[in-house]
Amino acid sequence: MIPLCIPEIRGNEWKYVKDCIDTSWVSSVGSYVDLFEEKFAEYVNGQKAVVTMNGTAALQLALVTLGIGEEDEVIVPSMTFISPINTIKYVGATPVFCDCCRDTFVMDAEKIEELITPKTKVIMPVHIYGHPVDMDKVMEIAAKYNLYVIEDATESLGSTYKGRMTGTIGHIGAYSFNGNKLITTGAGGMLVTNDLELGNRAKYLSNQTKTILDNKGCYHEEMGYNFRMPNLLAAFGVAQLENIVEYIKAKRKNAAYYNELLKDIKGITLSGEREWAENCYWLYSILVEDDYRLSRDELMAKLEEEGIQTRPFFMAVHEMPPYKECKHGNMSVTKELCSRGINLPSSVSLTKEQIETVCNVIKKYSK
Missing domain, CATH: 3.90.1150.10 (Aspartate Aminotransferase, domain 1)
Known part of the structure; x- marks a missing residue:
């Protein structure tokens, strides 16, 4: 059998995972979590990266971070894995579907503007199978109507648009490290943004909005989410990123x-x-x-x-x-x-x- 797409494991995966096991830092706190975020942001040239348990979580976290919810509409392609559309529903918003380009298979940016209503809050381009959407046109429309842009770059890690990495052009980008992706952590995802305020907000929300008090108690100012990635998986990701x-x-x-x-x-x-x-x-x-x-x-x-x-x-x-x-x-x-x-x-x-x-x-x- 010639498989469709299997992971490539050729580097320090065993070494770094063993280090987690040897030191007992196997859960969602550990040095590899911080290192993976740091190295990933450096690779894509983003200001802030936040690891998540999968790409779906990264997309949902992006929507929550931007305050998207009931009565809001998000423009998204219909030919995509269902994950981005589901996340729109998870937060109570409504997807509005846009047609695709026949040559590149991605969302047709020329058809976005006709779908905008007073309820539209986000454009969510999906860089399907690796090819970028025309992001200049997307960002031009977003600026004209004061909309957010969340890039679903879960299939396009390493692709570039006019020299810029996909996932770093909009307000927030999301990536996936599923077993069939370019690099894998088995399961996992990443949110990236060039807005440090949004990045810090996303990190806070992803960790149950936890604040550690002086007496080591946990205080929660608002509802949060457990979207964290274990140190074990982050270690695997650091090794994958090296290649x-x-x-x-x-x-x-x-x-x-x-x-x-x-x-x-x-x-x-x-x-x-x-x-x-x-x-x-x-x-x-x-x-x-x-x-x-x-x-x-x-x-x-x-x-x-x-x-x-x-x-x-x-x-x-x-x-x-x-x-x-x-x-x-x-x-x-x-x-x-x-x-x-x-x-x-x-x-x-x-x-x-x-x-x-x-x-x-x-x-x-x-x-």
Whole structure:
């Protein structure tokens, strides 16, 4: 089996985790928690990083930190993992769905403004599969209407927009360290902001709003959340972060080889990379068009028969039962992408021979 995307563990993971165990600092307090936040903020060039138990928690924490709640609306793409949409509901707000770009698969920034109402408080671009949203346009609209921007960068760690790391351009960014992400802590996430006041507020909220009194008692001024990451996982993350540059190089090299082998196959459309973007290619993605011999699902079945694991694009969330009543614009591109898109094997450890195997199967069934 050629897996879709598995973690790469090649550095100091065992050493740092063992240090946690040897010193008994295994829970949510410990030196690796602070070090992971510090090193991560340094890597993405952000002012403040706050570790969380997963990417979903980082997104919810971002919304809570900004005071988003009942009666508020958040503009978000429909073609995404459901996590960002769920977090909007967690805080009592309402998602409003925006269509996507056909070439990059991300939220179409040109279609945001038509969805804004007096209730709109946040734009939440999702840098799906690694490609950045057009953040200049997003920030221009946000400034015009006095809106917050929360970047869902859970799939785009290492991607850049005009030289800036995704997740650091809006008011707050959120990242994920799930097992299939570019770097992993098994489970975990990170909130990042360049606004120190927001960052300190997020850290306070994530730790049950705990204040330690002189007598060592715990005092809580307001309701908080237990979104903390254990020191064990943070230690793993510090080790992973040490190799992130090499991981991104491998991902981009693999994507370039896919592009070379697939570019001339009739009926297969490759993902685009805008001139202002550098995609980390968390997952390498293609579209199966009408002039390919097989449908998208038929091709996936053939790949599976050959021992190649793939995944269809995320289904449109606005068509799912919990969100069918939510407002949205014209979703024609989203609908098309969801029916045509395939994610191909994208592990850091993917070999040229494995890429050739995948591409040969795709080529075999072309017209």
